[in-house]
Amino acid sequence: MQLFDNANGREQSEYDLSQLENHRRIQLFQLLSLVGIAMLLTFGGVSFFRGALWLSLLLVGIGMIGVLNMVWLHVQRNYVGAAVVLASCVTFLNLVLVATGGVANTGLLWVYPTAAIVIFVTGYRAGFALSSLLLVSCVIVLFWPDNPWLTADYPSEVKIRFLATLVSLLIACLGSEMVHVHSRVRVQALHSRVQSAAITDTLTKLPNRRFVTEHCIRRGFFDRSFEGGTLILADVDRFKRINDEFGHDTGDHVLEKIAEYLDRTTRDEDVIARWGGEEFLILLPGVNLQQAWNRADEIREGLTLETFDDLSEPVTMSFGLVHIESGKSADKLLNQADKNLYEAKASGRNCVVG
Numbered sequence: 001m002q003l004f005d006n007a008n009g010r011e012q013s014e015y016d017l018s019q020l021e022n023h024r025r026i027q028l029f030q031l032l033s034l035v036g037i038a039m040l041l042t043f044g045g046v047s048f049f050r051g052a053l054w055l056s057l058l059l060v061g062i063g064m065i066g067v068l069n070m071v072w073l074h075v076q077r078n079y080v081g082a083a084v085v086l087a088s089c090v091t092f093l094n095l096v097l098v099a100t101g102g103v104a105n106t107g108l109l110w111v112y113p114t115a116a117i118v119i120f121v122t123g124y125r126a127g128f129a130l131s132s133l134l135l136v137s138c139v140i141v142l143f144w145p146d147n148p149w150l151t152a153d154y155p156s157e158v159k160i161r162f163l164a165t166l167v168s169l170l171i172a173c174l175g176s177e178m179v180h181v182h183s184r185v186r187v188q189a190l191h192s193r194v195q196s197a198a199i200t201d202t203l204t205k206l207p208n209r210r211f212v213t214e215h216c217i218r219r220g221f222f223d224r225s226f227e228g229g230t231l232i233l234a235d236v237d238r239f240k241r242i243n244d245e246f247g248h249d250t251g252d253h254v255l256e257k258i259a260e261y262l263d264r265t266t267r268d269e270d271v272i273a274r275w276g277g278e279e280f281l282i283l284l285p286g287v288n289l290q291q292a293w294n295r296a297d298e299i300r301e302g303l304t305l306e307t308f309d310d311l312s313e314p315v316t317m318s319f320g321l322v323h324i325e326s327g328k329s330a331d332k333l334l335n336q337a338d339k340n341l342y343e344a345k346a347s348g349r350n351c352v353v354g
């Protein structure tokens with residue numbers, strides 16, 4: 001069972017903003033597609049009854065491609081592919097409308113929403129390429145000398161103003177999409193920093209109690225399905241005396257060194273957290289009680305050999321262990337580990353009970 005994304009409980013941002021945005025974008029894409037399909041089928045039907053058979057076939061045909069595209073997106077979950085299909089279809093349809101004038105020479109009008117939709121559904125990079133293609137194609141269709149495809153009759157003032165307004169719209173859409181993407185990257189980075197700060201102890205840089213309670217418990221560490229492991233509460237002995245004799249700064253330094261020592265002497269998959277004050281929590285996944293007892297005793301003994309610059313005596317810790325059994329709540333396990341730690345303190349400290 002994968003408990004943590006990274007060693008020592010450092011999780012990736014679980015609330016990924018870009019994922020959330022992609023999800024919203026797909027929803028809007030589907031809404032736009034539905035509206036587009038409904039319009040294409042309606043206009044296709046109207047054109048049919050007006051006798052414009054080719055236009056009717058084109059509109060209904062592209063509407064049907066839209067339906068298939070939505071089904072494909074639903075089955076394959078390939079948003080990029082579906083966006084390119086949609087952008088290509090509407091671009092092609094627009095060029096036909098620009099060339100033929102559509103109904104009552106209104107073909108040019110449809111280019112505006114198309115340009116905005118293409119940029120929105122494909123993002124600003126692909127949107128830039130596709131909308132530039134649309135723009136260049138419109139210029140060719142409208143200004144190519146004696147273009148046989150151009151059957152609509154637009155005054156040159158209309159053509160020029162159409163291009164000028166289209167360029168303005170493209171700049172505005174691309175600009176706002178770029179600003180949006182850059183802001184999202186900044187917000188995502190800030191969000192990750194805040195999230196990481198909320199689950200990290202500022203002094204020792206270890207995961208804090210909040211991390212353990214919110215993330216480990218929620219991610220099933222103490223669930224029935226959990227494969228087993230051992231939980232250890234470890235507390236520095238007579239820490240108040242260190243503070244009183246050597247000062248609070250020295251006390252802080254000792255806690256930092258202990259955190260660094262615990263981190264160094266445990267495996268990547270273990271979780272070391274500062275449980276509060278001078279107390280640390282160690283989670284050893286897949287380690288039975290006897291193995292954990294041996295590991296805790298090694299850690300205990302190793303600590304007595306560590307040197308702490310400002311202190312004349314070695315620093316010691318007491319350990320309370322509990323085996324994580326399926327079905328036992330986190331509270332019960334923590335209570336049991338705390339009782340064992342209390343017993344270790346009562347038995348003279350610098351020992352392991354579990």
Ligand SMILES: Nc1nc2c(ncn2[C@@H]2O[C@H](COP(=O)(O)OP(=O)(O)OP(=O)(O)O)[C@@H](O)[C@H]2O)c(=O)[nH]1
Nearest residue numbers: 235236237238239240241243248251252277278345
């Ligand atoms: N320097 C420093 N001291 C802290 C910090 N957090 C808690 N303390 C101190 O840790 C001390 C804990 O004292 P006690 O709970 O009496 O425990 P102890 O002296 O370690 O005694 P035993 O646990 O019974 O061995 C208190 O004096 C707290 O002020 C911290 O972040 N930095």
